[in-house]
Structure formats: C-alpha cells, structure tokens
Amino acid sequence: MSVNKNIILKAENISKQYRLGLVGTGTLSHDVNRWWHSIRGKEDPYLKVGDINDRSTKGDSEYVWALKDINFEVQRGEVLGIIGKNGAGKSTLLKILSRVTAPTTGSIKFGGRVASLLEVGTGFNGEMTGRENIYFNGAILGMTKKEITSKIDEIIDFSGCERYIDTPVKRYSSGMTVRLAFAVAAFLEPEILIIDEVLAVGDAEFQKKAIGKMQDISRGEGRTVLFVSHNMAAINQLCTKIMVMEYGTVVFEGNTNEGIEEYLKTNQFEGYCSEYINESVETSGILNIQLVDNKNQVRTEYGFDEQIAIKIKIKVADKHLNSFLGFRVTDNNERNIFTSEIELGTAINKSGIYEFFIEIPVKTLLPNRFKITFALHIPNVTFIDCLNDCLSFEIVETGSDFHKYGNTDNGCVIVDCDWNKINYIDV
Numbered sequence: 001m002s003v004n005k006n007i008i009l010k011a012e013n014i015s016k017q018y019r020l021g022l023v024g025t026g027t028l029s030h031d032v033n034r035w036w037h038s039i040r041g042k043e044d045p046y047l048k049v050g051d052i053n054d055r056s057t058k059g060d061s062e063y064v065w066a067l068k069d070i071n072f073e074v075q076r077g078e079v080l081g082i083i084g085k086n087g088a089g090k091s092t093l094l095k096i097l098s099r100v101t102a103p104t105t106g107s108i109k110f111g112g113r114v115a116s117l118l119e120v121g122t123g124f125n126g127e128m129t130g131r132e133n134i135y136f137n138g139a140i141l142g143m144t145k146k147e148i149t150s151k152i153d154e155i156i157d158f159s160g161c162e163r164y165i166d167t168p169v170k171r172y173s174s175g176m177t178v179r180l181a182f183a184v185a186a187f188l189e190p191e192i193l194i195i196d197e198v199l200a201v202g203d204a205e206f207q208k209k210a211i212g213k214m215q216d217i218s219r220g221e222g223r224t225v226l227f228v229s230h231n232m233a234a235i236n237q238l239c240t241k242i243m244v245m246e247y248g249t250v251v252f253e254g255n256t257n258e259g260i261e262e263y264l265k266t267n268q269f270e271g272y273c274s275e276y277i278n279e280s281v282e283t284s285g286i287l288n289i290q291l292v293d294n295k296n297q298v299r300t301e302y303g304f305d306e307q308i309a310i311k312i313k314i315k316v317a318d319k320h321l322n323s324f325l326g327f328r329v330t331d332n333n334e335r336n337i338f339t340s341e342i343e344l345g346t347a348i349n350k351s352g353i354y355e356f357f358i359e360i361p362v363k364t365l366l367p368n369r370f371k372i373t374f375a376l377h378i379p380n381v382t383f384i385d386c387l388n389d390c391l392s393f394e395i396v397e398t399g400s401d402f403h404k405y406g407n408t409d410n411g412c413v414i415v416d417c418d419w420n421k422i423n424y425i426d427v
C-alpha cells in the first residue's frame with residue numbers, strides 16, 4: 001500500500017483487452033504465441049494491437065481495449081463518482097476493482113475490505129432465503145456469525161423486506177433484491193463500497209434512502225464509496241470527487257461540478273443540433289444560430305442549473321427594420337413551452353448584420369428534451385425567414401427541486417413564485 005495512509009485504493013496502469021466474437025483468448029495459435037512469448041520473458045504480443053472501445057465504429061482489429069492505462073487514487077472517506085456514456089468502461093473498471101475479472105495489465109492495491117453491488121442479485125444465491133444470504137455475504141466479507149447477527153435487524157429494516165426475509169430470493173422482485181443487496185453491502189461495514197448503476201432499479205424513496213446511507217458511510221463513518229451512475233443529481237449530491245471516462249480512458253479527474261460539466265460537454269446526443277448556418281441570405285434573414293454555455297462553447301446537453309444562451313446572427317434590410325425576431329421553445333411532446341421576441345426597431349436603426357445574445361433564465365427549464373423554432377417576421381403580414389425545430393437540446397437532471405419525486409412528470413418549466421405573502425387566519 002502507498003506510504004500515504006489516507007489512500008485506501010490505488011490503481012496503476014489498469015488495462016483490459018478483449019477479443020471480439022470469441023470466448024477466452026481466441027485461437028490455439030494465439031494461445032501458443034502468448035505462451036512462447038511468456039516463457040522467453042517477453043510481453044504479450046497482442047497487447048500491442050487493438051482498437052479503442054468505440055461501439056459506433058467498425059474498427060480494423062479483432063482486439064479491443066475496454067480500458068487503457070487507468071491510474072487513480074482514492075482516499076479514505078472519499079466518494080468517487082465514475083461517470084461516462086455507455087461503453088466508456090465504467091462497469092469493466094468496477095468488475096476489476098471488485099475482483100470479478102482480472103486486468104490484462106496493471107495492479108490494484110487495497111487498504112481494506114471491499115463490498116460490491118454491481119448488478120441486481122450480485123452475490124445472492126436464489127435458492128437461499130434473504131436471511132441466509134445475509135449470513136452468506138457476511139461470511140464472504142470475513143465477518144463472524146456474531147458480528148452479522150448484531151447487524152441483521154438493521155439490514156432487514158433498511159431493506160423493507162421483513163415480510164419476505166425467510167423466502168427464497170429467487171421469488172423476489174428486482175426492486176426487493178436490490179434493496180436487500182444494498183442493505184447487506186452497506187451495513188456489513190466494508191472499508192470500500194462499490195456501487196454500480198443498480199440503484200436505478202429502486203423507487204424514488206429507496207434511492208433517497210440509499211444516497212443518505214452512502215453519505216452516512218463516507219462522512220460519518222469514514223468509509224470509502226465508488227459510485228457509478230447516469231443520474232447527475234445523485235452524483236452531484238453524493239460525490240466528493242469525479243472521474244469522467246471515455247472510450248476506456250480517464251479524460252477528467254477532480255472537482256464534482258467541473259466533472260459533471262466535462263461529462264455533459266463530451267456526452268452530446270446524436271441527432272441533436274446546436275448550430276444552424278445559412279450564409280446565402282440575400283436581403284434579410286437568419287444567418288447563424290448557436291446554442292452555447294457560459295464559456296461560449298456550442299453544446300446540445302446542459303445541466304439543470306447551467307446557463308444556456310442563444311446567439312442569433314441576422315441580416316436585415318431597411319425595409320424590414322419594423323420586423324420582429326423571435327423564437328419558440330417546444331418539448332419532446334410538441335408542447336409549446338414559451339416564446340420570446342424583440343421588435344428590431346427598438347434595438348437597431350439601420351440595415352446591416354447584427355448578432356443577438358439571449359440568455360435563458362437559469363433553473364427555468366426542467367429536465368426534458370427541447371426544440372427551438374426561430375422566425376424573422378412582420379406580424380400578421382409576412383414571414384421573412386422561418387426555421388422550424390432547427391435547434392434541439394436536452395436539460396439533464398443535476399439537482400432540481402423535483403428530482404426527489406423520481407420520474408414523475410412535473411411539466412417543463414419551474415417558476416420562482418413569491419411565497420412570502422402569508423396571512424395568519426386562525427388556530
């Protein structure tokens with residue numbers, strides 16, 4: 001272990017290579033070639049080949065690197081959030097850290113016991129009851145029967161499965177299984193707790209309890225949590241540090257807010273459009289539109305609490321100085337959310353090319369997918385230019401007041417109403 005006693009987990013040069021389409025190492029000739037290089041003290045020849053793990057491309061090699069040269073340290077009591085889009089290598093990394101699979105290269109040093117919750121039913125025997133599985137998992141962690149017994153009432157109470165605790169786990173729903181599995185992993189006091197996306201299986205009430213328990217584990221009990229999730233609200237609320245992965249490599253490690261921002265920048269959805277260009281306008285029209293963040297970067301995905309701005313460049317002739325420039329935002333269900341416009345004559349007084357910069361108020365649009373239509377028009381007379389649904393973007397849940405209600409439809413706009421006018425009526 002590292003000289004620094006606060007470091008409880010250290011991963012050095014972790015890589016994982018797979019051969020596509022086959023089980024195991026591949027053909028006999030490949031195995032013999034590996035063996036021949038090994039007895040001569042030479043490096044595995046197939047470590048020098050392989051494509052990055054990009055699912056959207058065909059690639060030229062039959063080998064693929066699910067992970068490539070991963071290095072990081074985790075201190076005691078830290079909550080490390082590991083985020084990235086599907087295929088980034090998050091689950092592979094957690095399986096290596098949990099010793100479910102071995103790395104192709106590299107080493108990991110631990111400073112304590114590890115408990116993992118990687119998928120529904122991890123470590124559970126379906127034929128055994130919930131109670132028996134609690135003792136079974138505790139024994140795997142090296143705990144005595146007496147130690148497990150002292151915790152079992154807390155585990156059952158937290159899981160909410162008391163009525164079924166003496167029923168075989170194979171008869172549990174996925175929600176019940178993950179509740180019990182999390183309770184077992186959290187209450188049997190591992191020094192390092194590894195949690196994959198499985199909490200998404202639970203309902204909103206259980207997710208809230210689980211996040212609260214993980215906070216207690218790290219802040220109150222000084223234990224370490226590694227947490228993978230696509231729920232940015234949970235990541236933002238729980239994690240003290242973020243690691244962003246892309247194509248099997250680490251592209252960011254550091255502050256939680258900066259990490260989420262980096263993830264949103266790199267995780268732009270295909271099919272979304274954040275920029276429109278039309279340089280062929282002759283007299284009047286819309287030349288260019290961009291959707292940008294507070295660093296003037298063009299993006300299609302934003303956090304709930306991020307500033308979103310629209311840059312619109314127009315060309316306007318003298319005869320159209322009395323026109324209006326506006327836009328309408330609609331949601332994914334074609335509902336009109338809001339409209340905003342300006343009468344050009346109040347802002348400009350001569351023909352030419354102008355750029356408008358419009359900021360959408362922060363924390364106004366709730367997490368959803370949106371489209372924007374733009375128009376340059378003279379009301380009730382003519383449309384000079386109209387661009388239907390030309391931009392599209394998504395607001396991601398990073399901590400609105402409504403995320404605690406789960407997936408309930410709370411509309412698309414949150415309004416900061418004045419709740420301070422209160423009249424006392426009677427007892």
